[in-house]
Amino acid sequence: MTKSQIPVCEYLFRRIASLGIRHIFGVPGDFNRMSSDNVTILDHVYAVPELEWLGCCNELNAAYGTDGYARVRELPGVLLTTYEVGELSAMNGVAGAYAVRAGMIHIVGMTSRQVQKQRPLIHHTFEPNMDHTIYMQMSAPIRNSHTFLVNEEKSTADIDRVTEDCVKSRLPLYIFIPMDVPSISVPLSALDKPLDLEIKNDEEIESKILGMVLNAISRAMNPSIPVDALTIRHSGRELVHELADLPQFPTFSCPLSKGIINENIPYCMGVYSVNGTVISLGSMEALETSDLIINTGTLQTDSDTGGFTRKIPEKKAILLEHDKCVILGEEFPNIHFLPVLRRLVKNLKAKAGHFNLPAIRVNFSLPCQFGMFDATFPPRSRAITSTFWSAIGFSVEAYLGACVATREMKHPSRVILIVGDGSLQISVQDIGTCIRFGFKPIILLVNNNGYSIERAIRGAELSYNGINSNWDHQQLLSFFGARPDTALESILGKEALNEAENISLIELFFSPFDYHWRLATQVSNTLDRLLEKQEKFN
Helix, strand or coil, X not given: CXXXXXXXXXXXXXXXXXCCCCEEEECCCHHHCCCCXXXXXXXXXXCCCCCEEEECCCHHHHHHHHHHHHHHHCCCEEEEEECCHHXXXXXXXXXXXXXXXXXXXXXXXXXXXXXXHHCCCCCCCCCCCCCXXXXXXXXXXXXXXXXXXCCCCCHHXXXXXXXXXXXXXXXXXXEEEECXXXXXXXXXXXXXXXXXXXXXXXXXXXXXXXXXXXXXXXXXXXXXXXXXXXXXXXXXXXXXXXXXXXXXXXXXXXHHHCCCCCCCCCCEEEECCCHHHCCCHHHHHXXXXXXXXXXXXXXXXCCCCCCCCCCCCHHHEEEECCCEEEECCEEEECCCHHXXXXXXXXXXXXXXXXXXXXXXXXXXXXXXXXCHHHCCCCCCCCCCCCCCCCCCCHHHHHHHHHHHHHHHCCCCCCCEEEEEHHHHHHHHHHHHHHHXXXXXCEEEEEECCCCHHHHHHCCCCCHHHCXXXXXXXXXXXXXXXXXXXXXXXXXXXXXXXXXXXXXXXXXXXXXXXXXXXXXXXXXXXXXXXXXXXXXXXX
């Protein structure tokens, strides 16, 4: 290898580092730490000084951690697993990232190209003459793009193509690397070509949309702005702050975007969802009686719409989405909201004096899942939830990813995990990883003796909603304990806890049937809507 060349895997990790990513999550396995020349995929991680390896206890946990990292950094997270047993274990976490558009780059170490041609019955396969790429086909529905690095001439272009796609779409990509490929030489000069990360729309259509939006705003007497989850996923946080600050229209977050808006400003109305996760009546009316509703980063899931009970009439709505914009009922496909939002903010800045509507102050209660929406967050806080994908065990690993991201950003924030005892038992292992890497989160453990969310759905007193409740959580780590005879306030007020110099765990004891009323309502709403759809189908 000459000075003008570079190993293809080092090229890959340099490209990853160029995005601002600083950690690789994963689990070491035979096909990501074996190679024909004894220099493996994992070795090339260490060849890039900006990157650090963050080893997790299993691949599913690592995928959840990658998701949490991506949500806080607002960059794709990177996951590295081994062929079959690792990649399949991670798939649930990758699918969850797809569902909420948390960008993820999943790198899979595979059998060598020669072995793939010969098709021997080696470990991680299950029948003679089996196609070694069969698992690649399994991940097709949960990825937006992929590359199989077998063509040496195209490898750098393929890496660039899928990386650009992941950044723009915020959907998972897969990079499959045979074990004889990591050290193949590619031109170093390929790194000189910058990645094309800019989202571009048809300029003529985009200008038409902008004109329609500005015209609608100029005529509106009572507009409002609900800010949805995809605004965060596509790094629109600062833009939407500017959009809200300029005219000071009543502004709402949604269940999946809670924390994106400073909840201490007078024109922040709280969280809008309706019924299953309803805010106070006055705040709901403030949005639903608006004559113009500008909904940015729309993601209309059952979790975000109160079981599909959201009431935003199409004729007075501007829906700015990742794959289309709908302006007062007129749909413009293949238009991404982010460039539109940039131009909208720029134009409103130029006309800032034209918008001086008084802020509406409304007393409200907010939607952690269901109960956490009643909390008012301090400025610059954010919430990470798996309400939509609803994978039990996600939160423990997402908080690990959030800890990693917060450290990278050199932000003084602390990470607080609120987790139930059932969820904790799914993915408890990586609390040890937090201790290993010196993270110091606060863990609030809700001990309600089982799966209360499942009790709310069906079988409240049946045994299938129970778990082994004899875990001694007091032995997980040194912490400040909150027993039933200890006032929670006295624990939260302790100076050592507030300084967060150590990882801390507080155990809160609840009845197995103590679940939030919003949960029961949303379950009912969602089931009713599904039954209605089924009846129409029949």
